[in-house]
Amino acid sequence: MTHNELPTGRRNLTAHTRARVLVVDDDCDILFFVKLVLENEGIGVLCAEDGPQALELLANNACTVMITDQNMPLMDGFELAHRARRLRPGIVIFMGTGHIYPGIQARAQSAGIRQVFGKPFNFPYLFAALNDVLSGETQNQPADREE
Template sequence: MKCVLVVDDDRDYLSLFGNFLLQAGFSVQCATSGDEALSILKDSTIHLMITDLNMPKMSGIELAKKALIIMPRMPIILHSGSISPELTLLAEVVGISRVMAKPVNPGAMLEAIRNEIREV
């Protein structure tokens, strides 16, 4: 079973999204901060990380940079309520696999997750 790490400072959203992924057949780890996510990455086998962009203390971009040092081949999906061409370009430069809009379209997110995991 593939494990997805979901990172978001909104606990309610994290719970709903985590349950959605569990029902879709994934193992799920959840983190409410970048530091918590990095700790999980050091101690677990994670096949893909999904992170929010705007979080206190450490943005999704900063988290992705640090996460890719720990797990260089791990796909990362960044999701945000405010997507721009500049954000998409920055994400690509950092090594983020995809940028997706929030709120999440469940079908599109599942397709993206399956495609990213398959490519690893």
């Protein structure tokens, strides 16, 4: 889906109540708000304020999706994505950023990031992307599966 297409259909994320999403952002207000919105949709959420904390959570918790910020201290979203994919090869990674620039999607894909979203988040787009991932995850493998 390109950023010009509107997602169609009703959000159906509540069927994925056992899925876990890791949200990583150094802005505590964004972290809290995204957590609140996703939990309202019935999704289990873990939160980290930086890359090292995110990697520690991934080492100890099965997560289906990681949503990371691009610009963070200690480790940016691209480096975090590289390391997260080594730790959890099957994880789907989305990145949010306030700095969309030409070539960012290609750079993101080379880091193992499926899609880049502009900030502030357009939640209908994010929900559509999450629904695609979580629908496939719940059909193909148990939600509690540890890798």
